[in-house]
Amino acid sequence: MSLANIVGQLDMDAVREHYLHRERTHRELRGLLEAGEIHEFVQLALGISSDTGNYSAAEHGLGPRILAESNETAVFRLATEIEACPTSRRLPQVIYQHSVPFLKISVGSEIAMMLKPAVHWVGNVRTIWSDLLVRNDGDANRANQALTAFRAQERDGEMPYDIWRDLYLALEQSLSELGRVGSVAANAQSVPTGTLRFMWPDALASHLFDRFAEHVATRR
Helix, strand or coil, X not given: CXXXXXXXXXXXXXXXHHHHHHHHHHHHHHHHHHHCCHHHHHHHHCCCCCHHHXXXXXXXXXXXXXXXXXXXXHHHHHHHHHHHCCCCCCHHHHHHHHCCCCCCHHHHHHHHHHHCCCCCCCCXXXXXXXXXXXXXXXXXXXXXXXXXHHHHHHHCCCCCHHHHHHHHHCHHHHHHHHHHHHHHXXXXXXXXXXXXXXXXXXXXXXXXXXXXCCCCCCCC
């Protein structure tokens, strides 16, 4: 099965609805950041007040754990530096330099994508699996096998920063290709595509993962 075939099996109306929810939350987060509403921003950015703010954090209950080990001001300070980060090349460094407990690549990059979806993409298990799917031309079995091997490696110990940095940066090309293929599939179903560069493939990745991935427990 090719990538186009597997993506074409998705219900693009559902993907579009997912995208629109995230787009609305993106606008809300930007408004809260610009207004300096620290509490409301952090609660949403960590997926506490609404999971659409950060699925990576909400899925694993990381928001309360982050705030129990840190505070809202530290998270907001990180968000303002992410806002000032002009390119994703520096994003992993920005996230790790702040050393907020439990706030690493997956949660941090999702904050970044929700603030600046034209610049940053999400690096979590769903986008990693989707990257593997793209690299294997839509072969979900091979993507599942590769993800299982990757997670076994991760369980052997905390993976070094440079591995996570390189892994995150390598996702850009695959997510761009996924967005392109997803747009073709949406057009075939007469569904409007998302216009925000990395938010659209993120919605596609989420639906592909839910339908075709062999789910595994995740930490990040």
